[in-house]
Amino acid sequence: MCRLNVSLAIILWLTCVPVLLPQSVDLPPGPLQAKMKTACSECHESGIIVQQRLGRAAWTKEVDKMIKWGAVVDPGDRNAFIEYLSENFPADREPYVAPRTARPKKK
Amino acid sequence: MISRREFVTGASAAIGVVGVARPLLSWGAAEAPAIPGKHGMIVRSLRFLDLEMPIEYGNSLITPVEHFFVRNHMHEPSTLDPGEWRLSVAGEVKTPLTLTLAGLAKMEQHTVIDTLECAGNGRAFAVPHVPGVQWEKGAVGTARFSGPRLRDVLERAEARPTGKHVMFRGLDEVPGKVPAFIRSIPIEKASDGDTLVALRMNGAALTRHHGFPARALVPGWIGAASCKWLTEIKVLDKEFDGNFMSPGYRMPNLPVKPGEAVRVEDTHPATALNVKSLITSPGNGASVKSRAMLVRGVAWAGEADIAKVEVSTDSGATWQPAQLGKEQSHYAWRLWSYPWNAPKPGAHTIMSRATDTQGRIQPDLVEWNPSGYLINVVDRVQIHVQA
Numbered sequence: 001m002c003r004l005n006v007s008l009a010i011i012l013w014l015t016c017v018p019v020l021l022p023q024s025v026d027l028p029p030g031p032l033q034a035k036m037k038t039a040c041s042e043c044h045e046s047g048i049i050v051q052q053r054l055g056r057a058a059w060t061k062e063v064d065k066m067i068k069w070g071a072v073v074d075p076g077d078r079n080a081f082i083e084y085l086s087e088n089f090p091a092d093r094e095p096y097v098a099p100r101t102a103r104p105k106k107k
Numbered sequence: 108m109i110s111r112r113e114f115v116t117g118a119s120a121a122i123g124v125v126g127v128a129r130p131l132l133s134w135g136a137a138e139a140p141a142i143p144g145k146h147g148m149i150v151r152s153l154r155f156l157d158l159e160m161p162i163e164y165g166n167s168l169i170t171p172v173e174h175f176f177v178r179n180h181m182h183e184p185s186t187l188d189p190g191e192w193r194l195s196v197a198g199e200v201k202t203p204l205t206l207t208l209a210g211l212a213k214m215e216q217h218t219v220i221d222t223l224e225c226a227g228n229g230r231a232f233a234v235p236h237v238p239g240v241q242w243e244k245g246a247v248g249t250a251r252f253s254g255p256r257l258r259d260v261l262e263r264a265e266a267r268p269t270g271k272h273v274m275f276r277g278l279d280e281v282p283g284k285v286p287a288f289i290r291s292i293p294i295e296k297a298s299d300g301d302t303l304v305a306l307r308m309n310g311a312a313l314t315r316h317h318g319f320p321a322r323a324l325v326p327g328w329i330g331a332a333s334c335k336w337l338t339e340i341k342v343l344d345k346e347f348d349g350n351f352m353s354p355g356y357r358m359p360n361l362p363v364k365p366g367e368a369v370r371v372e373d374t375h376p377a378t379a380l381n382v383k384s385l386i387t388s389p390g391n392g393a394s395v396k397s398r399a400m401l402v403r404g405v406a407w408a409g410e411a412d413i414a415k416v417e418v419s420t421d422s423g424a425t426w427q428p429a430q431l432g433k434e435q436s437h438y439a440w441r442l443w444s445y446p447w448n449a450p451k452p453g454a455h456t457i458m459s460r461a462t463d464t465q466g467r468i469q470p471d472l473v474e475w476n477p478s479g480y481l482i483n484v485v486d487r488v489q490i491h492v493q494a
Contacts, residue, residue, distance in 0.1 A: 044155055051240075070282065099150050
């Protein structure tokens with residue numbers, strides 16, 4: 001019973017540790033790279049961005065939605081964000097190949 | 108009832124998701140990230156966590172938790188103390204409740220085998236492309252869920268006749284000004300004997316990625332209905348008014364041309380899943396040694412049952428019936444198989460399509476909609492048969 005209580009105490013402590021997850025691919029280099037990461041990183045990493053294949057109108061809607069939802073984008077940078085995303089992730093670009101999570105190491 | 112030992116197991120599983128931070132990878136790199144308890148999964152997003160099952164893992168009635176897809180809209184709760192966790196039941200009820208995990212575990216437990224599919228599964232096949240997680244085929248899995256019936260919880264709270272919808276709120280951590288992930292289902296579905304407050308998945312406590320300690324389980328409906336990390340149930344006199352009910356998770360009332368905008372007043376909530384089959388073996392792009400092979404797959408139909416699955420090996424000119432597996436459970440996918448001898452070496456396309464008991468059949472072409480929901484186009488794999 002005592003062992004169980006100790007286990008539970010450890011479990012409860014560990015479940016209070018913030019979840020740290022591995023990070024994904026980086027955004028393409030360029031003057032907007034750092035600003036994009038800062039604006040987007042509170043909510044998500046770049047993997048969700050680099051898999052999109054959208055035209056300029058769709059990117060415009062996405063950028064405006066994200067600004068509405070709290071992405072910190074200087075109003076003077078809005079158009080540059082749309083340009084950066086439209087150029088790097090256009091509708092006709094080849095599909096993104098997603099990585100897979102690691103398999104357990106054989107003992 | 109959950110024993111203390113099982114409780115520890117579940118909590119341990121919840122801990123198991125705590126990963127190790129890694130440095131940023133260089134542009135375009137695709138190094139395999141380590142996520143304990145989720146091996147070989149396709150990474151659609153690491154934060155928020157969205158993991159897709161490689162479809163070749165779908166060859167069994169029950170999908171192991173290790174291979175079950177993960178769809179998170181927000182950050183997972185950073186703290187989950189099952190002893191402190193509470194589920195409130197309020198709104199249009201005579202007796203508001205505050206339930207503990209132990210209290211829920213003491214209620215009559217019911218088990219449902221459910222095929223859970225993300226509404227956006229197959230979005231990557233929408234042309235023109237639509238924004239969102241670019242799921243291909245594997246945002247779907249089948250698991251055995253157990254817990255008290257939601258209707259028993261509502262009866263205990265003495266839901267009033269004015270209650271028409273039941274809202275679920277989870278402990279998702281909402282960043283920025285993002286709207287909270289809150290959804291509701293009609294009282295009729297909430298009162299169905301198979302709709303659960305699920306505590307267990309495949310015989311063990313839910314893991315953190317799947318909603319520990321409790322989630323809604325709305326069988327046959329899009330995955331978004333089955334809110335995770337449940338902390339509040341509220342009976343409402345109308346559908347919940349929030350982003351993830353409208354404009355989110357809605358389908359056009361009428362077919363739309365690909366790329367066409369749809370006004371929200373011309374839409375309705377996405378609810379039950381479509382009829383759909385997928386080929387799990389051979390895999391797309393496989394090079395097979397023998398002309399003789401067993402084509403295998405799964406098929407499901409939300410609240411309906413699968414009536415038949417057919418396979419075509421001549422680009423859809425003719426269709427042959429597949430053998431349906433013996434294992435059956437309402438809401439669960441059906442395994443199927445089709446023995447085939449390729450007539451000659453070289454490139455071949457194998458197609459599958461399912462028909463359900465409502466007469467629905469998978470379409471030949473993607474039925475496009477602005478959010479890429481419920482895409483159930485006839486499945487195709489291309490293989491190479493070696494000489």
